[in-house]
Amino acid sequence: MNSSIIENSTPEQSFLNISKIDMVFPTPTGGFTALKDVDLQIEKGEFISLIGHSGCGKSTVLNIVAGLYQATKGGILLQNKEVNEPGPERAVVFQNHSLLPWLTSYQNVELAVKQVFNKTMSKGEMKEWIEYNLKLVHMDHAMHKRPDEISGGMKQRVGIARALAMQPEVLLMDEPFGALDALTRAHMQDSLMEIQNELNNTVIMITHDVDEAVLLSDRIVMMTNGPEATIGEILDVKLERPRSRLSLAKDVEYNRLRSEVLTFLYEKQRKVENIKSTITAPASTPKKRANA
Numbered sequence: 001m002n003s004s005i006i007e008n009s010t011p012e013q014s015f016l017n018i019s020k021i022d023m024v025f026p027t028p029t030g031g032f033t034a035l036k037d038v039d040l041q042i043e044k045g046e047f048i049s050l051i052g053h054s055g056c057g058k059s060t061v062l063n064i065v066a067g068l069y070q071a072t073k074g075g076i077l078l079q080n081k082e083v084n085e086p087g088p089e090r091a092v093v094f095q096n097h098s099l100l101p102w103l104t105s106y107q108n109v110e111l112a113v114k115q116v117f118n119k120t121m122s123k124g125e126m127k128e129w130i131e132y133n134l135k136l137v138h139m140d141h142a143m144h145k146r147p148d149e150i151s152g153g154m155k156q157r158v159g160i161a162r163a164l165a166m167q168p169e170v171l172l173m174d175e176p177f178g179a180l181d182a183l184t185r186a187h188m189q190d191s192l193m194e195i196q197n198e199l200n201n202t203v204i205m206i207t208h209d210v211d212e213a214v215l216l217s218d219r220i221v222m223m224t225n226g227p228e229a230t231i232g233e234i235l236d237v238k239l240e241r242p243r244s245r246l247s248l249a250k251d252v253e254y255n256r257l258r259s260e261v262l263t264f265l266y267e268k269q270r271k272v273e274n275i276k277s278t279i280t281a282p283a284s285t286p287k288k289r290a291n292a
């Protein structure tokens, strides 16, 4: 962390301050500047989506906020305190659930709850709290099942319950629904909106899905292509809540926002990739079967 971050901070600082971050990764051929001057202030209770082409640096931003990476320049302030390492006040939900396979859903959540509340909650309170969080994600009916006994969507729900049960200041989600089929994904988005309505968490979510970003977010942060990726544009999403995907489908403002994100991604930040040149047939191709 650059010490000037702390010196320059004032009591009016935003809740979460991502301050002028650079990230240079060492590589065998020299430093690779993945991020350059990423600067973003987030208010308590805001839902932020990070969107951008593959490899632009979204996960790197999230990992720096999580305290898993240290920025080369600049840094993170959460409620005016610098972030240098992972902590339970910044819970992360990954694309793949990362549950411990030998523990039930209940026990997976319990592990996180014990880590945070061992000294402040009685056994009974912990049980109540674990059950409450599993109920919040509609998993109370399967809380005693192990990960191999439940579906992908259900595992992801447990992962979210585990993160929420830590009562984090910030929920960091790295493509949380990326591995799910479209219908399950829609259910999960609806659940997340319900939970958000109830708890008003501060969330940073990475997504590749434009509809998901518009549906869930208060602001969509669009990143330029790397190297030296940075924030290209920020879109305010002022659609009324609670939001319903069905009524939004025909909403003029929803469709305007959607088209702004698409324009950013596919016109302003279009990735020029010559697919033909990357897919070349091997020198000897298998011969067709005689009777084919």
Ligand SMILES: Nc1ncnc2c1ncn2[C@@H]1O[C@H](COP(=O)(O)OP(=O)(O)OP(=O)(O)O)[C@@H](O)[C@H]1O
Pocket: 025, 026, 027, 032, 034, 052, 053, 054, 055, 056, 057, 058, 059, 060, 061, 226
């Ligand atoms: N540990 C590392 N060492 C070297 N380069 C890295 C490292 N981690 C990430 N990078 C590079 O930094 C850039 C940003 O990677 P990052 O994973 O943050 O992108 P992303 O936007 O999250 O991608 P995706 O959408 O595909 O998950 C990429 O070019 C990646 O190759």
